[in-house]
Every structure is written in C-alpha cells, then in structure tokens.
Amino acid sequence: MFTNRSPVAVSLRIYSEEADAPKQLRVGARLDKYRIASRLGEGGFATVYSAYDTIEDRRVALKIPDSRHLANSQTIDDLQREVRIMAKLDHPGILKLKDARFIDGHFVMVFPMGDETLADRLTRRIARATAVDYALQMIDAVAFAHQQRVLHRDIKPENFILFPKQTIQLTDFGLARIQTSAHPVSASGTLGFMAPEQAMGHPGFRSDVFSLGLVIYRLLSGELPDYPFEAPLPGYQKLRKGLSSDFVAMIRKAIDPVPNRRFRDAIAMQNAVSRIRYPLSDRSVMQLGRSDNPSRISQRRAA
Template identity: 80%
Template sequence: MEPSLRIFDEESGNPKSLRIGSRLDKYRIVSRLGEGGFATVYAAHDTIEDRRVALKIPDARYVANTQSVDDLKREVRIMAKLRHPGVLELKDARFVEGHFVMVFPLGEQTLADRLSRRLARATAIDYALQMIDAVAHAHQQRVLHRDIKPDNFILFPNQTIRLTDFGLARVQRNGKHVSASGTLGYMAPEQAMGHPGFRSDVFSLGLVLYRMLSGELPDYPFEAPLPGYQKLRRGLSSDFVSLIRKAVDPEPKRRFRDAIAMQNAVSRIRYPLSDRSISQLGRTQTTSRISQRRAG
C-alpha cells in the first residue's frame, strides 16, 4: 500500500500532548524508542490492524517552520519512491491531531545497539551484503542519503536489516549541494566541506562496514595502520578487505563512484570469508527470504 501523502494541504492545528498510553488516531503510543535533534521515535500499537509500528514524530516547533515542512515533504516523497527489501518502508505520513506522523514497521533494534555485543562473522557478512544492496538501490534512484551510520540501519527477524532516516537525503541532479549536514565520525571529508555526493555515501557505508567487522571506528584523518585492522582482516577474504579499504579511501576519486559500482564489485567476490564457509549464493537466499517476509 502506498503511503498517504495528504499532508500537503492539511492544516496541522494545535498539537496534542504526547504521553505513553495516549492515542493519535488509530495509534496508541507504547514507549519512547529514541529522540534526536528534530524528532522523537515511538513504538506504538495500530489498534485497527493490531500490529506494532514505529512512529517518527518531528518536534512541533520544527513543523511550524515553512522550510521544515518542505523538508518533511521531500523526505516523504523520497521514501515513497524507494521500494526495496533493504529500505524501511514508509506506511503512512500525515498530520494527526496537530502532529506530523510518519509510520514505519517496528524493528527489533538498530545496528548501533547490536554492535555493543559480539557479532558472528557470517551474520556480519549477511548484513553487509544487504546494506550495500540497499544503498545501491537508493543511488539507482539518484537518492543521496547523506547520513549513513549504524543508528540508521534497523534489524528485523530472520537476519534482515533495513536502511532508514532519509531526513537529510536529496535527489542528486546537478551535484551542487553545499550543505555539510551529516554525522561526525561517518561523514566523508568532502561532505564536511559542503560537497556531498554518491562517493561520500560510499565512504560512510564503508566506515559502517569497517566498524561492524573490526569493532573500531577510525578517526579522520586516518593514520596507518588503521585501528582494528588486524581484527578486520580476521576471517575475511583479501578481496572483501580490499573492497572496504577502497570504500573508505580519503581521496574521493579512488573510491567507488557510487554504491552501484560497490555492489557490482562485491558481487564478483564469490567467497567473502577466507574459509569459504559462505558464498554469494547466500546473498540470493537472503534476498529471497526478505521478499517472502514482505509478501507475508
């Protein structure tokens, strides 16, 4: 079902006070999941469909700003066009009792939460392949994410991971972005200078993969050897290590031009693990598994 886009001509009204247990239309708020600079995410119960969902609700002061409303429209329109198993699906988007509400499937936890505990090598590779696929799909649609980080990947059952939070995303048409928005630690050097592009998304994704597989996040400017590099190499094929190193190269021209090129490169690595315990056949099985869950 396509998400509702009725927000464009609807009056927001005076926002209702939000508390645990309160209702917004058919959604009953169950708990607060997290809070950022502009929005709060809640777990909620859809009382009509009898399922748990996630509600992303921007701060009312943010929504009151005309430019901010334009940003919300852009985020909704971008997410509505991204139809991929690895991108978190936008179920609904509209004003409810004075609040702008974006509705998503409710996951189990973020990748950032999961990285606080040991992650099996095979599971990490499974996640990595899905993450590269998701960002490649966004780039195929000319969508530049600009905020790829572990917090913006959501885990679901059956080892499924999905990319979310397109609040900073833009449709790349002329390459003339001048905003340095993003998250420090995962932002490419050229993005920090106001020149983001598909290669900067590749850099951010490469750093997420590096952290997931090494337990360390290198600080830019990088110094050799990179922290955790020996742990990164442990159990990985040399080709997969080289792919990650290319993704996080500080020089943009030496990286993959976009995640599509990165996806093409990883598809040629038949055995991501050095012991060959898993192969790219697992990638096909993963895609099939996710598609079956979405159909259900």
C-alpha cells in the same frame, strides 16, 4: 497517497495551517488508530515512539516532528522531501514508509517496528558470517537508493534497523536528496561517519560510499578509524581475520579519503562485491546470488 499529481509540500502546509492544537504525546495516548507505548529516541527535530496499531494488531514506530517546527516552511519542505523519497524506495533493505499524515495536530510518519538498531547490536558479539551477511544487505540497499538517484547523506549504525531472520534495513532519509547535479549544500551528516568532502559542503554518491564503508569497517573490526586515517588503521588485524583478501580490499577502497579513489557509487561497490563469491577466507559461506535479494549468503560449506 503521494503522487506526482498531488504536491505534498502544498498539502502539508494546508494541513498544518488547518490542524487543531497538537495533542499532548504521552504513553497511552491515542493518535487515530495508533496507541503510543514508549519513547524510543529523540534527535534533530523529531521524536521516535514505539506504538501499537490497534487495527492491524501490530507494533509500529512513529516518527513525529516537534509541532513547533511545522510553522517553518523549510521544515515542511524537508518533510515533503523525506516522505516522497521514502515512498518511492521499495526495496527489502530499505525501511518501508507505511503511513504519513497529520493526526491531532502532529505530522506522523509510520514505519514497521524493528528489534534494535545496528548501533545497539554492535555492543554485543556478532558471528562473522552474520556480520558479512549484514554488510552485503547494506551495500545492496544503498546501491538501490543510488540507482534511484537518492543520496542518503547520513549513513551510520543508528540508521540501520534489525528485524527477525537476520534482516537489516536502512532508514532515516531526513537529510536525503535527489542528486541531479553537483552543488554546494550545508555540511549535514554525522561526524565520525561523514566523508571529508561532505564536511566541506560537497556530498555525493562517493561520500555515501565512504560512510557505508566506515559502517562495515566498524561492524567487522569493532573499531572506527579517525580522519585523517593513518596506518595502521585501528582494528585492521581484526578486520582481516577470516575475511578474503578481496573483501578487505573492497572495504579499504570504500573508505579511501580521496574521493576519486573510491567506488563512484554504491552500484559500483555492489558490482565489485558480487564478484567475490566467497567473502570468508575459509570459504565457509558463499553468496547466493538470488534474484529476490542477491546480497544474502549461504552458510553451507562448499564441496
């Protein structure tokens, strides 16, 4: 649908100019084959809806920017970038973009429907082995994005979606960029998970590592440190509980306030964690190292 030979930005402008007056969005409304079931959330310039695909007979999530923004060329450029970035990221740990087009005056991005966000899941107790499994999958997903030179810039619990069979996927590439060179940009991101250099307008792969490290720290400790970090870090004893010293050291390195002390990117972080065969100190779980998803772990006790 989107290829290098078909400039998406131009196409989006053409369709937005030719589109009819936007259809009112309400529960039960139809957008082509999609029937809106409920509003899931709103943030930035877009709203996310739960919907039903009447052709494929499955639930989906619709991300729909406010039609008032579509006259803004910068918004169109941002949509183009998000669509093209997500279309090229084919990985089990990254939410797949199923469809992207104008329907009844609305630009609609369609995604598989998950169970809940990691932010929602963090309100309930998570088994240690499950939390470690999620952490390994998240590192694997961000490492793949970095391999494609994609800088996410908004890694946080709300942007990880949980699916059945203990699967977690990264989404919302609305702030993402293809990293070609270091250059100042606006300080976009989410306070609390944004690296200090990103807040100053200098994001990079190391700042994604910082945000990812904080998400994992929050997942395993139940606490989120405030910058500037001062020892002892909140929840640090809970973080260490049951984890191998190497796994704890990996997390501490990822959230170092000094960029050059962190992993240079999530690829280096993934390489480091791949050398930790037993993430839990009691060795009750071990990394599988499967080629299809090397981050998954086995809970069979080692002999």
